[in-house]
Amino acid sequence: MTPFAQAFPITDICFLVEDAERSVAFYTEKMGFKLRRRAEGFADFTGAGVTLALWEIGHISQYTGVSGLRAPPHVHKACGAFELPSPAAVDAAYAELAGRGVVFHAPPSDFVWNARCCYFADPDDNLWELYAWLDGGPVGDVEPEKAELTA
Template sequence: MIPQRISLITIGAKNLPALRSFYQRLVWEETEISSDQYAVFKTAGVLLSLFPIEELAKDAGIPVEEAAKSGFSGITLAINVDKKEDVDHAIELVREAGGTILREPSDAFWGGRTSYFTDPENNCWELAWNPDSVFDERGAMISF
């Protein structure tokens, strides 16, 4: 089973410091890991992250030069799972349901496990396990 939740929305930023500054001027609270290379803002229900668009495409397994042609919007939705092995199980469910796997499950440089897929309308999703994720009683991720 894949948890029925969206944990994180990532916007691929063309100018991350400028985009981060915009959200700061809205007086949105950032997490302690935020920087001009990767920023995360707390919202009601999900976390909003900003990541350079080229790095986001690369992380999703989309060659940067093909990102625009492939219909990649520069936005990914993430489902964070509870256990490392859940990433592998969930991606098999996605495969069986007809999703397109962009990046097979693999261990991430930041200590978790991740995989990317697109749904039938080419919306880009990440399945991830982060050992530092904290969820509230409803299953919403409140920090990592």
């Protein structure tokens, strides 16, 4: 039997947000996502990859019973990432987004995991990374076991 995560791809990333309107503005105006669906307390967007969705914390809590507790400011619980084709593309994206008012933690830097990266947060402190592998590519790849490939 194929393990669950190998049979079903991740199709959506959903961030829980305080204010959907504020977050929709950030993701459309600053990041360039295209709004695909909009409903009370919810929005999702098309981009170049996985669907990004936003769901107001109070709305999901009211209808599903999921906790409505909020993390204090500047506490990150997840990190979304954009893999760019080159370190130069990271620098260019940083300049473009900073020019649109996206506030980064620091300019792009080369890190010990052999990638050029920079980080910013959306209005609800959801953390984002822009990265590209440096020469030599990623470090720490693990070869899949042959038995898993044939299962």
